[in-house]
Amino acid sequence: MLDNQESGKKENVRVVSLAEARETGMPREILIALHETDGVGRVTIATIFLYGAMKGPGSLRHSGGYLAGDWRDMGLSARQALAAEKSVRPAAAERRESRYAAGRMDVVTYLDDEYPPLLREISDPPWVLYYRGRLELLKRPAIAIVGTRLATGYGRKVAEEIAEGCAGRMTVVSGLAKGIDAAAHRGAVSAACGTIAVLAGGVDRCYPPENFALYREIGARGLLLAESPPDTILHPGLFPLRNRIIAGLALGVVVVEAARRSGALITADLAIGYNRDVFVVPGQVTSPRSLGALEYFRKGAHPALDAGDIFQYYEYRLPELPGPKARNGAVSRARDAEEELGEDERLIYRLILERPSSVDELAASSGMTFGHLHSILLNLLMTRRIEQQPGSVYHVL
Amino acid sequence: MLDNQESGKKENVRVVSLAEARETGMPREILIALHETDGVGRVTIATIFLYGAMKGPGSLRHSGGYLAGDWRDMGLSARQALAAEKSVRPAAAERRESRYAAGRMDVVTYLDDEYPPLLREISDPPWVLYYRGRLELLKRPAIAIVGTRLATGYGRKVAEEIAEGCAGRMTVVSGLAKGIDAAAHRGAVSAACGTIAVLAGGVDRCYPPENFALYREIGARGLLLAESPPDTILHPGLFPLRNRIIAGLALGVVVVEAARRSGALITADLAIGYNRDVFVVPGQVTSPRSLGALEYFRKGAHPALDAGDIFQYYEYRLPELPGPKARNGAVSRARDAEEELGEDERLIYRLILERPSSVDELAASSGMTFGHLHSILLNLLMTRRIEQQPGSVYHVL
Numbered sequence: 001m002l003d004n005q006e007s008g009k010k011e012n013v014r015v016v017s018l019a020e021a022r023e024t025g026m027p028r029e030i031l032i033a034l035h036e037t038d039g040v041g042r043v044t045i046a047t048i049f050l051y052g053a054m055k056g057p058g059s060l061r062h063s064g065g066y067l068a069g070d071w072r073d074m075g076l077s078a079r080q081a082l083a084a085e086k087s088v089r090p091a092a093a094e095r096r097e098s099r100y101a102a103g104r105m106d107v108v109t110y111l112d113d114e115y116p117p118l119l120r121e122i123s124d125p126p127w128v129l130y131y132r133g134r135l136e137l138l139k140r141p142a143i144a145i146v147g148t149r150l151a152t153g154y155g156r157k158v159a160e161e162i163a164e165g166c167a168g169r170m171t172v173v174s175g176l177a178k179g180i181d182a183a184a185h186r187g188a189v190s191a192a193c194g195t196i197a198v199l200a201g202g203v204d205r206c207y208p209p210e211n212f213a214l215y216r217e218i219g220a221r222g223l224l225l226a227e228s229p230p231d232t233i234l235h236p237g238l239f240p241l242r243n244r245i246i247a248g249l250a251l252g253v254v255v256v257e258a259a260r261r262s263g264a265l266i267t268a269d270l271a272i273g274y275n276r277d278v279f280v281v282p283g284q285v286t287s288p289r290s291l292g293a294l295e296y297f298r299k300g301a302h303p304a305l306d307a308g309d310i311f312q313y314y315e316y317r318l319p320e321l322p323g324p325k326a327r328n329g330a331v332s333r334a335r336d337a338e339e340e341l342g343e344d345e346r347l348i349y350r351l352i353l354e355r356p357s358s359v360d361e362l363a364a365s366s367g368m369t370f371g372h373l374h375s376i377l378l379n380l381l382m383t384r385r386i387e388q389q390p391g392s393v394y395h396v397l
Numbered sequence: 398m399l400d401n402q403e404s405g406k407k408e409n410v411r412v413v414s415l416a417e418a419r420e421t422g423m424p425r426e427i428l429i430a431l432h433e434t435d436g437v438g439r440v441t442i443a444t445i446f447l448y449g450a451m452k453g454p455g456s457l458r459h460s461g462g463y464l465a466g467d468w469r470d471m472g473l474s475a476r477q478a479l480a481a482e483k484s485v486r487p488a489a490a491e492r493r494e495s496r497y498a499a500g501r502m503d504v505v506t507y508l509d510d511e512y513p514p515l516l517r518e519i520s521d522p523p524w525v526l527y528y529r530g531r532l533e534l535l536k537r538p539a540i541a542i543v544g545t546r547l548a549t550g551y552g553r554k555v556a557e558e559i560a561e562g563c564a565g566r567m568t569v570v571s572g573l574a575k576g577i578d579a580a581a582h583r584g585a586v587s588a589a590c591g592t593i594a595v596l597a598g599g600v601d602r603c604y605p606p607e608n609f610a611l612y613r614e615i616g617a618r619g620l621l622l623a624e625s626p627p628d629t630i631l632h633p634g635l636f637p638l639r640n641r642i643i644a645g646l647a648l649g650v651v652v653v654e655a656a657r658r659s660g661a662l663i664t665a666d667l668a669i670g671y672n673r674d675v676f677v678v679p680g681q682v683t684s685p686r687s688l689g690a691l692e693y694f695r696k697g698a699h700p701a702l703d704a705g706d707i708f709q710y711y712e713y714r715l716p717e718l719p720g721p722k723a724r725n726g727a728v729s730r731a732r733d734a735e736e737e738l739g740e741d742e743r744l745i746y747r748l749i750l751e752r753p754s755s756v757d758e759l760a761a762s763s764g765m766t767f768g769h770l771h772s773i774l775l776n777l778l779m780t781r782r783i784e785q786q787p788g789s790v791y792h793v794l
Contacts, residue, residue: 152751157683158681158682158683280700282679282680282694282700283679283680283681284555284679284680284681285678285679285702285703286551288750288751289747289751290679294700294702295702297700297702298706303677303691303694305682305688305691305695306682309694309695350656350685353685354549354684354685365547
């Protein structure tokens, strides 16, 4: 599968429609066998389908037992044809089945009703997907949240909060990488619409190993998804291929934090290529770790302060109504906490929210007298909006 | 002038065009006298012009010596008419002239060719403006840069840099307030297109006093501008009126940092009302001091990472070509400094750019060995990209 030497050819191959592919009569088991045949990649499979579509209905239905000669007729090289003949044999199919069972995974193909509909629309859809977890998540409106592996604390916090907000009405897709990806999965995994982690390697291998706990939780409560068959050896070329699935599954891609030339931007570029939306969560223009993301504003990306800003683009495609928790954490929490405060209390609360501070610092930046400040702090402490920590520093609760 | 009781009436009064106003024949000295008459405000003057426009060409040219009766005919109350009669007398005019000379200021009226053309287009243009400095700045394409008085270090830095970039091709307008306004003026005051400070009080009175050095520099190298006559007593109602002039002078308003309900947002709202652009410099969505600004994205504000993002909206109105310095500081400086670095050097440079760091912190966040890190730091030190400061903390130069 996924022969790299084919990657340059994809422009020349038309994608067959679902109807055309089904009309050829190719059984899904044969498609899976081809996908796992060494030296047979996405483009070869596409040409087989096109051959079948040209030949007419049923032309790929068990034609002559799928011997090497048949595969040669369909345009495969001698070597590919021999490999394919071996791979489609019942014994090989049985070995695959027990491998899937051992890896607690299952398979969905381009030919199946369960295949994610938006992913079918991209120019180079995967023919086969391996998964563990809740397959039904593939039918929900999805949003991808991606970003740098070298995330700042700000980036991780915002990714987690926006993912939590989004997952109230959309499934959150990401790549289980360190940094932003992991934060997004973490925010979404317990929420109503859950999260999908698309892996570059096989579904039963956690990469990177640091995210094992998250990987296990997503396997149990969300969905692990991969184009690579089990036992695929990871190599760098698999990551951009994985990224196209992330972009392909989602209505839009949210970039939280990414330096220039960050790998996460490949996903954003693919989303633009697939005519999907790109959203950027604002960050500081002086932060090199934000600049790559912020520059997508110049390509027409939409600013997203919270999940609500994303929902409004898909309002007509989202089944549920926005609950009170649907808007994103940071913003609405700050808003709620401030709602019932007096003007001076609000000022002090905001100063502490921005940076944990001592009484002296608060007096200096607010210009209030100590007496007045003291009574405000007392009130905020008693209403459990702030707390005092060692060194008499006040934090927001 | 500026009688507050009139402010509610402005919707009912049509603005006279320049041609209509000139056709009435009212001399500019009379307009100035009316503007400085107690109890006669913007709306009253507008109704006088409309009266004149209705009566026909020349109808306000010295009609009967401008006695109280004439003013009554034009719709003024008995009290207003008496005050106007006094104010237009030659002795009063002389007193005004010497007051202007003493305050080193001059006057430009709505009737003059020097009046800023974009300001004529707003629904409630000032009839008279007082100024000190380079009047020709009023003819240049202008951009307003505004924000909170309680700015963070990030906000001030970005305001100064974006103002410096903008002022290469546009005049930067702001309100001389503390925080963002002051930073914007500071960035622009030495640049090619300079800066205009619009004051709420008179031109010869610096408010706030903290910005006196800047006020003096703008008076010498830029332009101080005010609708309030000299000796006006400052009151809160003058600031929104001042903000309309900031918005009215500029093709667009850049909001750098502003909490919800910040006064700077009045300027942004006015700009929207005047059909001007609003730009927002991204900041962190978790910062309450950024949220008010960021929320303008929801009203269609454009993200601006640097001056180049603003120039592209006005390319056809800007006379000069963008020089190498026209793009904004932070972004391009970081880009230039990074251009010739190797990959590891760049990583370390960015980490230090983001936050001054010790060797231990850099080792932890980069994952490099101390030996390798040491040689990189040496190289960055020798090429003068970073410097070591007390406590062995590295800073970007």
